Amino acid sequence: MKHHATNFGLFVLLLSLLAVPMAGFYMFNYQPAAESGYEVPEYVPINIVGGSEVLSDIDQRLPLESSMETTTD
């Protein structure tokens, strides 16, 4: 009985060794760009002027460079 237990342990050890390289497949992942902060987010911040009134979605958008800086800050 003890021999069977020992050999079964060896078998489990062998299976776990075989699984070691396959564990590498779970080491890689990705996040959507907007959450990761590595790329330009999906939205562009709007500079609101004149109190709480938004004057224009087009005219008041910041340039791309400054909007990136805004998000990283």
Next chain:
Amino acid sequence: MFSRILVKLVDEAIVPALVLLVARIVTALVLTKVNNIPFSFTASGFVYGSQDEFLFVNSYSTLAMVCVLTVGLLYVLSKSHFFHATHIKPHTSARLFSLNLSGFIQTSFDLYSQGAIWLSYAYLLLFSTGVMVYFDLIYSWVFYVSAILTIISTYLFVIDVEKELQISKEQSPTNQEAVLRFGDEEIE
């Protein structure tokens, strides 16, 4: 009593496991460095900023594993075909001894345990790449490369086992008994 086969298989499985894992991680790091791909290392491993970058790194690092597997399988299969103790050619054997490379000549037990381990890794990789292709986590051609490698190496391994079985059949005790009986009859 430890099972001799299991101990041998465990012994043979350690090095390939580490080599395959290291190949994947090193390739991923080199690819991210060369292509300036930003990533972060978190508790869940390497996290990339976009799916395209992830796909690129995941595919080519898996391909690196396939390449390492190819080298390992080629090494074992070439040993089993050309330097197998049971059917090595005499002049090859003599040349290996003259070059002090007699260690290349191996028994069936050594060769088949190594072959079984490397083939197991090939099938596990084939299964893993199949799952990843299904979920669009790698390029599909990586799976096809892995499948071709597995099929060819299995075929070559089976050919060698067939050759071994043929040799052991020719050298079986029943044949030797027949020869002895034939000799006895002649003496009588």
